[in-house]
Amino acid sequence: MKGILREEVFGTLADGRRANLYTISNGRGMEAKVTNYGGIVTSIKVPDRDGKPGEVVLGFDSLEEYLGPHPCYGATIGRFANRIGSARFVLKGKEYRLTANEGPNHLHGGRKGFDKVLWEAETILSEEDTSIRMRYLSIDGEEGYPGNLSVSVTFSVGEDDTLKVDYSATTDQSTVLNLTNHSYFNLADGGSGDILGYELQVEANFFLPINRAALPLGPIRGIAGTPFDFRKPAPIGFRIHEKDEQLLFGEGYNHTFVLLGKGQPPARAATVRDPKSGRILEVFTTEPGVQLFTANFPGDMFRGRGGGFCPSRGGFCLEAQHYPDSPNHPEYPSTVLDPGEIYRQTTVYKFSSE
Numbered sequence: 001m002k003g004i005l006r007e008e009v010f011g012t013l014a015d016g017r018r019a020n021l022y023t024i025s026n027g028r029g030m031e032a033k034v035t036n037y038g039g040i041v042t043s044i045k046v047p048d049r050d051g052k053p054g055e056v057v058l059g060f061d062s063l064e065e066y067l068g069p070h071p072c073y074g075a076t077i078g079r080f081a082n083r084i085g086s087a088r089f090v091l092k093g094k095e096y097r098l099t100a101n102e103g104p105n106h107l108h109g110g111r112k113g114f115d116k117v118l119w120e121a122e123t124i125l126s127e128e129d130t131s132i133r134m135r136y137l138s139i140d141g142e143e144g145y146p147g148n149l150s151v152s153v154t155f156s157v158g159e160d161d162t163l164k165v166d167y168s169a170t171t172d173q174s175t176v177l178n179l180t181n182h183s184y185f186n187l188a189d190g191g192s193g194d195i196l197g198y199e200l201q202v203e204a205n206f207f208l209p210i211n212r213a214a215l216p217l218g219p220i221r222g223i224a225g226t227p228f229d230f231r232k233p234a235p236i237g238f239r240i241h242e243k244d245e246q247l248l249f250g251e252g253y254n255h256t257f258v259l260l261g262k263g264q265p266p267a268r269a270a271t272v273r274d275p276k277s278g279r280i281l282e283v284f285t286t287e288p289g290v291q292l293f294t295a296n297f298p299g300d301m302f303r304g305r306g307g308g309f310c311p312s313r314g315g316f317c318l319e320a321q322h323y324p325d326s327p328n329h330p331e332y333p334s335t336v337l338d339p340g341e342i343y344r345q346t347t348v349y350k351f352s353s354e
């Protein structure tokens with residue numbers, strides 16, 4: 001494919017190392033920007049129904065803003081996306097204690113997760129795709145996890161207006177692993193309006209109810225008759241304000257849906273339509289779950305691009321992943337990676353318009 005790749009300096013980290021920004025476009029109006037700081041997708045531009053390209057993710061244009069506090073905008077999350085209860089787990093008879101960075105629990109890989117490290121990047125031009133591959137070696141004991149883990153994440157922009165994210169990893173000791181991307185989408189204009197009117201469909205009959213700390217209770221729960229029923233397309237905001245215990249605990253949607261499909265090839269997880277711009281996002285993944293997060297926490301945590309305003313619920317995340325707290329739930333699909341095995345996950349974000 002005749003994709004276009006541009007590499008530029010994004011900024012300098014406190015220790016003097018340089019982070020780059022890579023722009024990948026497909027020559028047909030879709031363009032994605034990714035930095036090797038945190039494996040962060042900083043921007044995705046795709047055409048609306050009139051063919052006008054526009055921003056569809058929340059994010060920043062400067063490295064400095066990503067070095068400050070932000071709710072994981074666009075980042076690669078690891079070693080373990082989402083929460084691990086009491087920041088501990090037992091693997092092969094041994095207890096591991098992780099960094100507790102959300103009260104007593106562990107969230108998104110700890111204090112310095114994969115979203116805050118510098119990855120080594122290389123560019124790849126193939127017949128089909130234009131890609132950036134990023135590698136990171138997470139050393140034994142990092143944030144409390146066992147084993148030296150060698151991780152690679154490849155971002156590819158395809159001719160069919162897709163951003164494909166392929167993850168792979170190997171380890172020299174048994175460990176647990178759950179990688180995802182934390183992009184917040186705003187299909188209208190990248191953030192100046194809320195996402196409550198977007199129509200969402202999720203390929204799930206069950207979700208994972210949570211406690212007040214957003215940890216899964218354990219058993220899966222049927223969505224029929226609940227505000228979690230997105231089997232048919234429904235506006236994200238249709239039932240979000242109901243006095244439902246789960247919505248109160250999550251302050252909105254902050255829940256994992258149990259996907260109908262899993263494994264290769266990536267199966268459809270969710271479809272979102274913005275009736276105003278006509279833009280459509282389809283998410284396909286190999287993972288057993290998808291976390292819907294509707295940017296719930298008000299205050300100044302959510303900031304707009306260029307210092308601009310970001311309204312409450314100005315973005316939604318569909319984080320394709322394993323179930324939260326899996327290492328403490330033997331009944332959930334396993335997140336253990338043993339030496340000699342290769343971890344793989346693929347998630348595809350496909351854009352179109354109508």
Ligand code: GLA
Pocket residue numbers: 070071072082107214254291293317319
């Ligand atoms: C995930 C979590 C949320 C929040 C965001 C990042 O979606 O489930 O509770 O922590 O990440 O701020």
